Amino acid sequence: MKTHVKALVVGGGAVGTGIAYHLAKAGWEVMLLERDELTSGSTWHAAGLLPLFNMGYATSHIHDYSVRFYKTLEAETGLNAGFAVVGNLRMAQTGARMDEYRLYSSTAETVGIEHEFLTPAQIRERWPLVRTEDLKGALFHPGDGYINPADVTQAMAKGARQRGVEIVRKVQAQGYRWTGAEWVVTCCRMEERGGNLVPSDDVFEIRAEHVVTATGNHAQRTARLLGIKIPAIPVEHQYIVTEPDPALVEWRRAGNPEHPVLRDADAKWYVREERGGWILGPYERNAPARFLYDVPESFRADLFPLDLERIEEEYMSMIHRIPSSETVGLKDDFNGPICYTPDGNPLVGPAPGLRNMWLAEGFSFGITAAGGTGHYLAQMMVEGEAEIDMASLDPRRYGDWMTTEYAARKNEECYEHVFVLHHPDEEREACRPLRTAPCYDRVKARGAQFGQVNGWERPNYYAPQGFDDHAARSFRRGGWWQYAEAEARAVRETAGLIDATAFTKHRVAGQGATAFLDWFTTNRLPAVGRINLTYALTATGTTRTEYTIVRLAEHEYYLVSAGAWTAYDADYLRKCAADRQADFGYVEVQDVTTQWGVFALAGPNSRAILNDLVRDAEPATVLGNKRFPWLSMRNIELGMCPVRAIRVAYTGELGWELHHPIEMQNYLFDRILAAGEPHGMKLVGARAQNxxxxEKSYRAFGTELGRDATPLEGGLDRFVDLTKDFLGKEAMLAKGIRSRCVTLLIDGPNDADPWGREALFHDGARVGRLTSGGWSVAFGRQIGMGYVRPDLSAVGTRLKVRIMGDLWDAEVVEDSPYDPQNARIRQDG
Known part of the structure; x- marks a missing residue:
């Protein structure tokens, strides 16, 4: 057995073997450890479904790769993976569900996933055993189906061995130690004792430059060994297998094809054929989380007791949908653990705070994701980044505020929501409120309807008391739309106050801070008291983070970035600073997010409002252009509250960000509210701000900005100083311009706006996709931002965008179509 390898994969389920295969394919020397037998975790009892349907862009790519990859395994390895390409029929009982499918359709188009829509009559004609009179239609994926989980895992394992991977069974990782250059993994052989699998006294070490954990149900043990948090906790998932259905047996005996995997999303179940009978897999309410801290030694390839009462509603709905199943008995049942995360996306990427440690945990659709995860994670590890933006799966999207209790309750909610309508304006309720700014109760009393960002409660919009946010959600213009429209109009016409406390804030200081930040970011650093917008790149030249940098002193900086990415930004900052300390000197990176509250005040009346509050020897001149120009910072006093005021506005109007000691937030909120009332100020939420x-073509990290495009492709040339050296510069230039970020005005439907995941077309061919979308109060039209082929990025280019299934006219407009000269944001007073 090898004792030193380039990469060590810990975990021998479908995900682990998929990673080992692809790392070896990329040319790395790889070893895989499995504590028991391959597939002995959740892989062995998985139903083996391969659903392509997913509302996320990165996850859709991962699933699509897997489905295509699995079809090649037999030719390579000689092993049949048991792939039954029967298709997947996702039925809809409501118009809202069909709208969900129409929105998904655009994501599928951007990825290139084959799909079609069927009417109830077409379903009935193809599969007469399915009751259709209460259906609105269905989405059909002809290219997927189901696979044997054990067979596909063994096929990937054989392919990995053929590429030189050593797979060692009955060995458990007991400890991890980083030497500064490699990982020393303490291992022990496992032995049988009374039916349990326990560590033996045979302990040894394996050294690896990189380690990947794919430990499935054992993720909490892995987290403890690594000293980090991993919010991957299993939830019970049960499915039942029926005796043969005579009607189905007769259908197949007549020479008819196998039914596709059937999904009645509104009834919350999937069904597929199994040896003349049916497998029913429900996603019911009240499925409990398990193994919050450890998997018992006695639990190996085991199951939990079945709870038929919990799935009675789903079972009866299967009988309704497939009437012939009513008389068949139950043949077998399974109730096993399947890992989830709070948002349903797996954790794929670097472990927070650790070097060369990679996580692949929390897979609720592990069979579907295994091949694609191996492919894209291998790209990240070998090449520095994947070809798609994997940030939505990054393990660092959760911070240290996340607890075991939080993960367990959110994972239970996520399981229950597998088939719940996934509105783009969806906000789930479990574990809320948790992280709240001091003004939470005040804005809630004034009608704030909250969303959750990185655990923070953030107002999405404001509505009258008694308004039902849940009922207001829609794939079209929900009941909230009129309130967001009024808020956006107020910012353009009077003033709006936005709670932006969730912004990520870091203090970077020390003798090496200036040299480090100059190398770390693309733009020139601002002078003391000034600010700049800038970008940190990946080593491959794509956009890693967007920062507003405020220079407080010669070697002290205040960095503001997106609120959803606090731990993600902190980890990258600290690692890069530590890597270059020998070159630049000491750099201190301090996360000060929870020390500072933020209000953004914007609109033509914003200066007048602040003038009523500012305390200064010459109050009339404090906020004028001479003393307080655009893109500068001043320490001012608003009543009794000291404020770090930054003259910048994400809305494109005259405005300030008011960063204040968070313990004084309620005092400041009350003062601003009183001063703003005579000036027509409204409280404004995140949707109007978006x-x-x-309208100003301001790119947002996580939509326009990500690890799959460079700042130059994003149209951010003015924030990239090519006269200096910075992280990722040469790689950025080598990539060239593969696509361009553009702003479009759209003549769309009168009841729906784009959400930012729609496909763009030119002369009938798909040429790009939207990354953001919404409504423009300035132009009275839909608006969107996205990426297109460079030759189609010129102002005036006419494109088509698919919204709710139909193609609508769209025109590329100049950047910052609203106030392109920035006259309003620069106005003096």
């Missing part, structure tokens, strides 16, 4: 920033 519309407004698109």
């Amino acid at each position: 519309w407004l920033r698109q």
